Amino acid sequence: MAFPAGFGWGAVTSAYQVEGGWDADGKGPSVWDTFTHQGGERVFKNQTGDVACGSYTLWEEDLKCIKQLGLTHYRFSLSWSRLLPDGTTGFINQKGIDYYNKIINDLLTNKVTPIVALYHIDLSQALEDQGGWLSEAIIESFDEYARFCFRYV
Known part of the structure; x- marks a missing residue:
């Protein structure tokens, strides 16, 4: 059986x-x-995402793997707090913008379709401290974030 x-x-x-x-x-x-x-027993063996797979510093290696596998699509999520450290456009992190734009541009250059998820369960702690998803203010915060992403990323 072959794929179409x-x-x-x-x-x-x-x-x-x-x-x-x-x-x-x-x-x-x-x-x-x-x-x-x-800490404590919140997470298996007290692990964190501090290093994770290291994609932030090893993107070129990830891209090699994507190409080697022959992928045509790559879905990744944006870290809200990498782009907007306090969750608002009051402080914009240009290095975060540059990082995600590099990923998108590298994928396109290599004929891989980027698919971007704006949010994958990693809310900025600053917004969580203001009530997070239980606060009605999050609606405006997400709207501002989404508009920011569509403009700069």
Whole structure:
């Protein structure tokens, strides 16, 4: 049995699970950073995403793997707190913008379709401290974040 011509092969990642660089280059803390750093038996063997797979510093190696596998699509998520460390456009992290734009541009150059998830369960801790998803203010915060992403990433 063969897959039809034009069948798309892809892989999926999420920022917290692969990037690492939890406090690199101006990134603010996410709810997962806070949760895993509290220690105890919250997470298996007290693990954190501080390093994860190291994709933040090893993107070129990841791209080689994507090409080697012959993927046609790659879905990744943006870390809200890497782009907007306090969750708002009051402080924009240009290094975060540059990182995600590099991923997108590298994928396109290599004929891999990027698919971007705006959010994958890693809310900025600053927004969580204001009530997070239980606060009505999160609606405006997410709207601002989404508009920011569509404009700059």
